[in-house]
Amino acid sequence: MATIGPGIDTAAPRLRLLVLQPTPFCNINCSYCYLSNRRSVAVMSHATLDLACRRVFESPLLDLQLEVAWHGGEPLTVPLTWYEEAIALMAERCPVAVQLKHRFQTNGLLLNERWVRFFAQTGATIGLSIDGPADLHDASRRTRSGRGTYDGAMRAVRLLQDNDLAFHVITVLTERALDDPDRLFDFYVQNGIKDVGFNIEEIEGAHSHSSLASADVETRFRRFIKRLFELVWSRPGLLVVREFESTVGLLLSNKPAKDEQNLPFAIVSVSHDGQLSTFSPELLGARHPRFETFALGQVVVHGLSDVECAPSFRAINNEIRRGVEACEHSCRYFRWCGGGAPANKLFETGRFDATETMHCRLTRQVVLDEVIAGIESRIGRRERPYDLCGLEAP
Amino acid sequence: MSTELDRRRHLSTGTVVVSLIAAVTGVWAGDALASQPTIAARVGDQELSARVAAIVERVSLVDPALVRDLPPQIKIAQWRN
Numbered sequence: 001m002a003t004i005g006p007g008i009d010t011a012a013p014r015l016r017l018l019v020l021q022p023t024p025f026c027n028i029n030c031s032y033c034y035l036s037n038r039r040s041v042a043v044m045s046h047a048t049l050d051l052a053c054r055r056v057f058e059s060p061l062l063d064l065q066l067e068v069a070w071h072g073g074e075p076l077t078v079p080l081t082w083y084e085e086a087i088a089l090m091a092e093r094c095p096v097a098v099q100l101k102h103r104f105q106t107n108g109l110l111l112n113e114r115w116v117r118f119f120a121q122t123g124a125t126i127g128l129s130i131d132g133p134a135d136l137h138d139a140s141r142r143t144r145s146g147r148g149t150y151d152g153a154m155r156a157v158r159l160l161q162d163n164d165l166a167f168h169v170i171t172v173l174t175e176r177a178l179d180d181p182d183r184l185f186d187f188y189v190q191n192g193i194k195d196v197g198f199n200i201e202e203i204e205g206a207h208s209h210s211s212l213a214s215a216d217v218e219t220r221f222r223r224f225i226k227r228l229f230e231l232v233w234s235r236p237g238l239l240v241v242r243e244f245e246s247t248v249g250l251l252l253s254n255k256p257a258k259d260e261q262n263l264p265f266a267i268v269s270v271s272h273d274g275q276l277s278t279f280s281p282e283l284l285g286a287r288h289p290r291f292e293t294f295a296l297g298q299v300v301v302h303g304l305s306d307v308e309c310a311p312s313f314r315a316i317n318n319e320i321r322r323g324v325e326a327c328e329h330s331c332r333y334f335r336w337c338g339g340g341a342p343a344n345k346l347f348e349t350g351r352f353d354a355t356e357t358m359h360c361r362l363t364r365q366v367v368l369d370e371v372i373a374g375i376e377s378r379i380g381r382r383e384r385p386y387d388l389c390g391l392e393a394p
Numbered sequence: 395m396s397t398e399l400d401r402r403r404h405l406s407t408g409t410v411v412v413s414l415i416a417a418v419t420g421v422w423a424g425d426a427l428a429s430q431p432t433i434a435a436r437v438g439d440q441e442l443s444a445r446v447a448a449i450v451e452r453v454s455l456v457d458p459a460l461v462r463d464l465p466p467q468i469k470i471a472q473w474r475n
Binding site for chain 2: 376
């Protein structure tokens, strides 16, 4: 394979995440959604999936573990029987040495006992999209007729809990959530939600404005993270927050961070109609004046090595590399960040070779600052953890 | 000997979940560190890397497994829906 960037071992297996879009259709209409074609009811054919498997499984870049993220649209709008056949097909095509792990990210509205049994049988992990208490959740996550989806999402929580099926929650933080971290923390704990990741309302794709882009938001976001870290630290093990786990892991790691979104073919994305892409999954389906599309190949005709030779891939990869190098030379957080997410650079600044973005300031810099300061402030203290916040002992 | 495995086994039972944060809070709960000066006092406003190095040093003194047993790549990204 050709050279793809300085410091990258081109022969090293690194393909660990396959993002598959069974359909672009979503049964709800979140205000911050970045997908432009979420009304389309098209569904990936099993023939397309078969070709996608061939392209991925034949690649020398494939690692020994491959996460398969089923991500739409809303993946559960595709019939369960489709997935039963799809997962059997993937198992049949997968090399013996490679372990597949299936992941579903869903709004939960269509979850039922049959889906739960399927997840349990396949060992798939489930992420539910819930933005917190009803007023926060329903402010953004509504049906096309304008109804809130909170009750349906919480019904999914109960169904998974009643069946002892572990799950995580992804919460999208909008401006209105920033002033009440205690209420969000209490919401998770009181509802038995043990594992949460926070995404910010990003400027991406069809969503060209974020409520977090205003002037005072960074200060409020910093206060939110600081307080949430206090709450999580004070009751260890009660709530796992993805951002804190990742950050502490990065701080304690002997090696500098690498952002898989910057590494070509660490992530491969395939759309419902067989278009292939890499880098940030949000790029697939997006359009841009300079690059037109980020569909870099088609599974019917292109393998990953063909994609790597395409002029469009080279142009994008070169610009992303320049962006990462610029981050390395200019940013004191680089050691623990790895160069930022290409999609956020592009959609915020118009270029991949940009450096700082709202996304990186909030999700990398502020989080690193507050986790480091939070740990420092507690070193040497001997109080019981839950004394720090005036909470009752668990 | 208190090992990372022991701690994680404890953390995975009951209503408590596996957490690196929880493991690190355990480091600070240890009496062995009580007589040592705080990191904030040692490094003041030093550069970020020095502050992180001080944290790593402190953790590794108590539980080296937390420092060396980490995967080389840690994912931050996860896609919303």
